[in-house]
Amino acid sequence: MSGDAPLGAFEEQVMLAVIHASADAFGMNVRRELETRTGRDVAIGAVYSTLDRLEAKRLIASSRTRGGSASRRLFRVTASGMRALAATRAMRDALWVGVNLSLSS
Amino acid sequence: MSGDAPLGAFEEQVMLAVIHASADAFGMNVRRELETRTGRDVAIGAVYSTLDRLEAKRLIASSRTRGGSASRRLFRVTASGMRALAATRAMRDALWVGVNLSLSS
DNA sequence: CCAGCAATGTCTACATTGTAGAATAGCCTT
């Protein structure tokens, strides 16, 4: 039993951004990934608090790195997180089946 | 301005359920649609409060019907709601591109 | 007719997510 509570919309986005950023998945980069892919502005605070909450739920995990400049937290999606993503997508897909958006009012 | 704020996960689900229920899209039926398609339990209060909030944002609209049993509210997704759905999906698709959920651990 | 059941919808309250921006902290440059 790993993930009963469904992912929120932003939580899902953040997790996907972490996956895309892969080896460079620290906060600032996750935000960048989010902004370039969605075209929206994302407040840095929104990213970190969501990251924190996802970590508390063990859907992602983080580790410190002291490479170049400042100390950073590197995030990765856990197996449990992957499952949650899959479940979220499956559930949504079930609802999108057969929906055609070109309907007029 | 019709839709700057992104849809929440549950909001999106409810709108899709309204579309599926089409001619019978009143509260109880929307809930049923949601439950059968997603396999989750959905509290009736959750459905109605979300429906109300979506209506306040003009993403759906409702009308009363006095058909058989009790008076019911029939919902439909507005054009603006359709646009919001499309935008939500587009944004998410952009993040899902190239993501492969194959798990190892 | 009236009590009560069934179906639908409303209301209230609270938990979780979403969002914003200021405050901190280490490093690098000058």
Add this chain to the structure above:
DNA sequence: AAGGCTATTCTACAATGTAGACATTGCTGG
């Protein structure tokens, strides 16, 4: 050592998500 980066943490509050009690209407059996 002061100033400026980059990155993260903290604080606060708004919006969404969730639950369940309660009200309303009409129908039905007695």
